[in-house]
Amino acid sequence: MTIFAEIKVYNTLSRSLEEFKPLYGKRVFMFVCGPTVYDYSHLGHARTYVFYDTLARFLRRAGYSVFYLQNITDVDDKIVNRAKEEGKHPLELAREFEQHYYEDMKVLNITSVNLYARASDYLPEIFEQIEGLLRNRYAYVTETGVYFDITAFSDYGKLSGQKPEELRVHRIEPDLTKRNPGDFALWRARPRDEFGWKSPWGYGRPGWHIEDTAITLKHFGKQYDIHGGAIELSFPHHEAEIAQAESFTGVKPFVRYWVHTGLLTVEGEKMSKSLGNFVTIRDALERYDANVLRIFLLSRHYRSPIDFRWDLVDQAKNNFDRIVNSYNNLLEMDITDEASEGELKLIKKIGELKENFFNSMKDDINTAQALADLFEMMKLVNAYADGHGLITEGGKLSLASTYNDLLNILGLRIKGGTDISMLNNLITILIGIRSLLRKRREYELADEIRARLRETGVEIQDTPQGTKWRIEELSEEESRSL
Numbered sequence: 001m002t003i004f005a006e007i008k009v010y011n012t013l014s015r016s017l018e019e020f021k022p023l024y025g026k027r028v029f030m031f032v033c034g035p036t037v038y039d040y041s042h043l044g045h046a047r048t049y050v051f052y053d054t055l056a057r058f059l060r061r062a063g064y065s066v067f068y069l070q071n072i073t074d075v076d077d078k079i080v081n082r083a084k085e086e087g088k089h090p091l092e093l094a095r096e097f098e099q100h101y102y103e104d105m106k107v108l109n110i111t112s113v114n115l116y117a118r119a120s121d122y123l124p125e126i127f128e129q130i131e132g133l134l135r136n137r138y139a140y141v142t143e144t145g146v147y148f149d150i151t152a153f154s155d156y157g158k159l160s161g162q163k164p165e166e167l168r169v170h171r172i173e174p175d176l177t178k179r180n181p182g183d184f185a186l187w188r189a190r191p192r193d194e195f196g197w198k199s200p201w202g203y204g205r206p207g208w209h210i211e212d213t214a215i216t217l218k219h220f221g222k223q224y225d226i227h228g229g230a231i232e233l234s235f236p237h238h239e240a241e242i243a244q245a246e247s248f249t250g251v252k253p254f255v256r257y258w259v260h261t262g263l264l265t266v267e268g269e270k271m272s273k274s275l276g277n278f279v280t281i282r283d284a285l286e287r288y289d290a291n292v293l294r295i296f297l298l299s300r301h302y303r304s305p306i307d308f309r310w311d312l313v314d315q316a317k318n319n320f321d322r323i324v325n326s327y328n329n330l331l332e333m334d335i336t337d338e339a340s341e342g343e344l345k346l347i348k349k350i351g352e353l354k355e356n357f358f359n360s361m362k363d364d365i366n367t368a369q370a371l372a373d374l375f376e377m378m379k380l381v382n383a384y385a386d387g388h389g390l391i392t393e394g395g396k397l398s399l400a401s402t403y404n405d406l407l408n409i410l411g412l413r414i415k416g417g418t419d420i421s422m423l424n425n426l427i428t429i430l431i432g433i434r435s436l437l438r439k440r441r442e443y444e445l446a447d448e449i450r451a452r453l454r455e456t457g458v459e460i461q462d463t464p465q466g467t468k469w470r471i472e473e474l475s476e477e478e479s480r481s482l
């Protein structure tokens with residue numbers, strides 16, 4: 001199914017739904033702000049990263065070749081402070097939490113990222129950008145560091161819709177060496193005994209915003225397709241990224257589609273450690289399967305706020321159980337040789353619902369609607385299984401691969417799911433070869449295939465209507481425990 005050129009995404013920059021057209025044909029360059037690795041990742045992270053993983057999966061399924069790049073912020077005050085508390089080197093602490101982050105992502109089946117880039121590996125690129133911004137007079141040096149002068153970039157505020165005179169001051173302590181309160185640091189002077197690097201502007205550490213533009217400029221060049229992240233990052237972080245990159249390269253827009261995920265609250269409140277409602281991904285995974293969490297997070301549109309409540313996750317669990325049951329119902333259906341009228345109708349209807357699923361995803365990645373399409377599909381399959389109970393091999397295979405296809409896009413894993421569809425394909429191929437051998441009267445080899453298949457639990461039966469087969473191990477118990 002080719003679905004190029006029909007995908008629509010909401011662009012925060014234009015505040016409108018736009019047709020998605022990558023810069024270079026079928027290639028897509030996507031960057032998403034990664035975590036600052038000083039603590040375990042929480043549910044807000046899960047929401048963001050599950051969504052962009054799903055977006056990447058869908059774009060790939062739609063035929064695009066996606067390069068998904070994510071940064072790891074391993075240089076930050078929060079890391080330095082926590083490392084001090086624990087008596088560790090900041091990079092040692094950062095590596096530990098980076099590992100924990102990968103573990104969480106793995107469990108959540110977030111597998112679409114091509115490259116994780118650590119900020120500390122991009123000091124030369126950061127220096128180059130700061131030098132360029134100083135040269136073009138967008139930046140200035142004071143005794144506390146190097147700052148970007150937001151009044152020098154007339155587009156400042158275009159992403160978040162704020163006017164320069166209304167811009168909030170986002171630093172807690174006013175730095176009197178700065179020209180404007182909203183000027184942000186590209187480089188911050190630090191005492192010699194703290195973690196940092198030597199630079200042409202003295203000892204210190206890079207600012208947060210410049211890490212990302214240094215990384216994307218190196219891998220994607222002056223302009224790329226999608227920048228993702230949570231909506232809270234749009235100001236000042238993403239605004240600052242635009243200012244840096246566009247001032248440095250002169251190319252506008254630096255990013256063509258700014259795609260932001262909505263807020264996540266817990267029991268109606270902003271998640272924070274002081275409120276005691278801080279839920280890490282690990283906490284949640286102790287109670288629920290990763291599939292359940294993904295369904296919960298994808299059951300709201302990515303731009304809508306989402307409120308995490310355990311009873312809603314229970315609902316998501318029921319929904320996941322429905323998926324597993326429907327899949328098992330399908331696998332357990334007995335095989336018939338000739339497709340009934342009911343089966344033909346079912347296959348046609350499932351084809352339409354599959355189309356609906358893709359249309360929902362094409363419509364600003366509406367995973368909530370796509371899930372509804374999937375459940376509709378499963379309802380029909382369940383009803384058919386209850387009513388008729390018989391299906392052709394081809395029909396079963398086709399429905400199973402549709403399930404696998406759609407579940408894959410959403411990053412849902414049914415134990416053995418994909419394997420079964422693959423297994424079915426392989427068995428069909430082997431049986432085809434065996435028939436060919438029999439026609440050529442090479443019975444010895446044909447019997448060998450049959451014997452080997454039996455060893456693995458596949459029973460072949462030659463009937464006047466052709467060869468039938470069934471997987472012994474997948475009947476009853478085995479498939480129920482999938």
Ligand SMILES: [Zn+2]
Pocket residue numbers: 032033034212229237
């Ligand atoms: Zn970022």
